Amino acid sequence: MGQEGGGASGRGRCVGRPAGAPKEDGPSGGQFEYLRTVAAGMADSTEVRELVYLVTGGCGFLGEHVVRMLLQREPRLLELRVFDLHLGAWLEELKTGPVQVTAIQGDVTQAHEVAAAVAGAHVVIHTAGLVDVFGRASPETIYEVNVQGTKNVIEACVQTGTRFLVYTSSMEVVGPNIKGHHFYRGNEDTPYEAVHRHPYPCSKAQAERLVLEANGRKVHGGLPLVTCALRPTGIYGEGHQIMRDFYHQGLRLGGRLFRTIPASVEHGRVYVGNVAWMHVLVARELQQRAALMGGQVYFCYDQSPYKSYEDFNMEFLGPCGLRLVETRPLVPYWLLMLLAALNALLQWLLRPLLLYAPLLNPYTLAVANTAFTVNTDKAQRHFGYEPLFSWEDSRTRTIRWVQAMEGSAR
Ligand SMILES: NC(=O)c1ccc[n+]([C@@H]2O[C@H](COP(=O)([O-])OP(=O)(O)OC[C@H]3O[C@@H](n4cnc5c(N)ncnc54)[C@H](O)[C@@H]3O)[C@@H](O)[C@H]2O)c1
Numbered sequence: 001m002g003q004e005g006g007g008a009s010g011r012g013r014c015v016g017r018p019a020g021a022p023k024e025d026g027p028s029g030g031q032f033e034y035l036r037t038v039a040a041g042m043a044d045s046t047e048v049r050e051l052v053y054l055v056t057g058g059c060g061f062l063g064e065h066v067v068r069m070l071l072q073r074e075p076r077l078l079e080l081r082v083f084d085l086h087l088g089a090w091l092e093e094l095k096t097g098p099v100q101v102t103a104i105q106g107d108v109t110q111a112h113e114v115a116a117a118v119a120g121a122h123v124v125i126h127t128a129g130l131v132d133v134f135g136r137a138s139p140e141t142i143y144e145v146n147v148q149g150t151k152n153v154i155e156a157c158v159q160t161g162t163r164f165l166v167y168t169s170s171m172e173v174v175g176p177n178i179k180g181h182h183f184y185r186g187n188e189d190t191p192y193e194a195v196h197r198h199p200y201p202c203s204k205a206q207a208e209r210l211v212l213e214a215n216g217r218k219v220h221g222g223l224p225l226v227t228c229a230l231r232p233t234g235i236y237g238e239g240h241q242i243m244r245d246f247y248h249q250g251l252r253l254g255g256r257l258f259r260t261i262p263a264s265v266e267h268g269r270v271y272v273g274n275v276a277w278m279h280v281l282v283a284r285e286l287q288q289r290a291a292l293m294g295g296q297v298y299f300c301y302d303q304s305p306y307k308s309y310e311d312f313n314m315e316f317l318g319p320c321g322l323r324l325v326e327t328r329p330l331v332p333y334w335l336l337m338l339l340a341a342l343n344a345l346l347q348w349l350l351r352p353l354l355l356y357a358p359l360l361n362p363y364t365l366a367v368a369n370t371a372f373t374v375n376t377d378k379a380q381r382h383f384g385y386e387p388l389f390s391w392e393d394s395r396t397r398t399i400r401w402v403q404a405m406e407g408s409a410r
């Protein structure tokens with residue numbers, strides 16, 4: 001497929017900042033069909049424990065699932081290093097198993113801390129990031145963590161001889177773009193004008209490009225670095241903070257949520273367990289099929305249905321006692337835009353006094369109101385990925401988690 005206009009293959013750009021990424025044409029030609037069956041997920045249990053993995057951001061929403069999934073489904077794991085700015089108390093319970101779990105409190109913006117954590121690791125899964133589309137952090141801080149932090153991880157791999165690096169990118173490196181173009185069930189090669197202005201997608205796009213460009217660099221010892229990037233759409237599941245926020249908002253509003261986005265605007269969503277599973281699988285298979293997978297990007301996908309952001313949330317919040325009022329948006333779109341602009345103005349005016357960071361701002365409105373869904377099988381073709389959790393499982397697990405939250409509406 002063509003790569004015109006930047007394309008979902010990653011040749012996006014930020015306004016005023018260059019970006020880019022290779023297309024699906026690795027040394028093996030990109031036509032390779034994956035033949036070995038890995039669908040069951042578990043590698044041979046007789047395998048020797050010899051590998052050291054490092055997960056940056058291992059205590060975040062996704063990171064915790066990656067850590068737990070590695071412990072369950074990577075039998076070659078000897079040591080798992082969990083690196084995060086804020087360590088979770090739950091790590092303690094993992095320390096009694098057969099794998100040595102090493103908790104490292106550290107900051108990805110500090111090159112020496114990253115190098116110390118990376119030294120001796122076979123594989124790095126770099127999922128740490130500052131996920132902020134609400135204006136909580138300054139653009140400088142977002143770049144520092146997401147771009148400089150990623151540079152530090154790459155340099156640490158090169159200096160210490162770590163050969164395999166998996167980067168958690170985002171659908172947002174592609175879109176929705178600043179023009180509000182819809183991306184309707186596209187794949188990694190679908191042409192799309194990936195132009196951004198907001199610091200979060202710009203920083204993710206720059207970081208992704210750095211990771212992909214680092215593929216093939218010689219690491220300490222002379223062997224080549226092998227990298228790839230995973231691009232989740234909107235992740236949901238146990239631990240999802242924004243779902244928690246919507247749930248509590250619904251409770252405050254007497255068990256109701258009000259539709260703001262037309263039901264026809266599809267938004268891509270993927271279950272956290274499947275995203276974690278993709279990380280585990282990609283990290284494992286990258287070691288076997290470097291020529292095919294090195295320098296590649298993969299959207300994260302599963303069988304979650306195509307729905308609007310709000311209708312999708314209701315799949316979980318509905319069974320927990322909330323209802324979505326109105327079949328059409330209650331507030332006209334022009335008024336929402338006005339409110340979003342007002343919120344942005346208030347944020348700016350109040351900044352010296354307090355942090356005002358509501359969910360609605362011009363950027364979040366544009367993302368929610370622009371269709372962005374993926375339909376691809378690239379991960380299946382390249383490394384045999386099949387979702388570990390069906391849609392029914394993903395839904396049930398997420399509902400149980402919402403129900404377990406204090407003050408359930410049931
Ligand atoms: N949540 C989503 O819908 C989504 C979608 C696509 C991609 N992503 C990407 O997935 C990754 C994880 O996102 P998440 O939703 O789990 O976010 P999260 O905020 O829950 O997790 C990020 C983790 O990174 C850690 N971190 C932040 N700054 C750090 C620093 N300077 N040094 C070390 N650790 C630091 C945080 O403490 C946190 O534990 C991010 O890279 C994000 O861009 C998330």
Ligand SMILES: CC(C)CCC[C@@H](C)[C@H]1CC[C@H]2[C@@H]3[C@H](O)C=C4C[C@@H](O)CC[C@]4(C)[C@H]3CC[C@]12C
Binds near residue numbers: 233359360
């Ligand atoms: C009209 C508003 C009130 C609706 C508010 C919803 C808004 C907060 C949601 C809608 C879409 C969400 C983003 C989307 O799922 C994908 C990602 C990519 C990921 O890398 C980081 C999170 C992010 C930006 C979601 C943030 C919350 C958004 C904007």
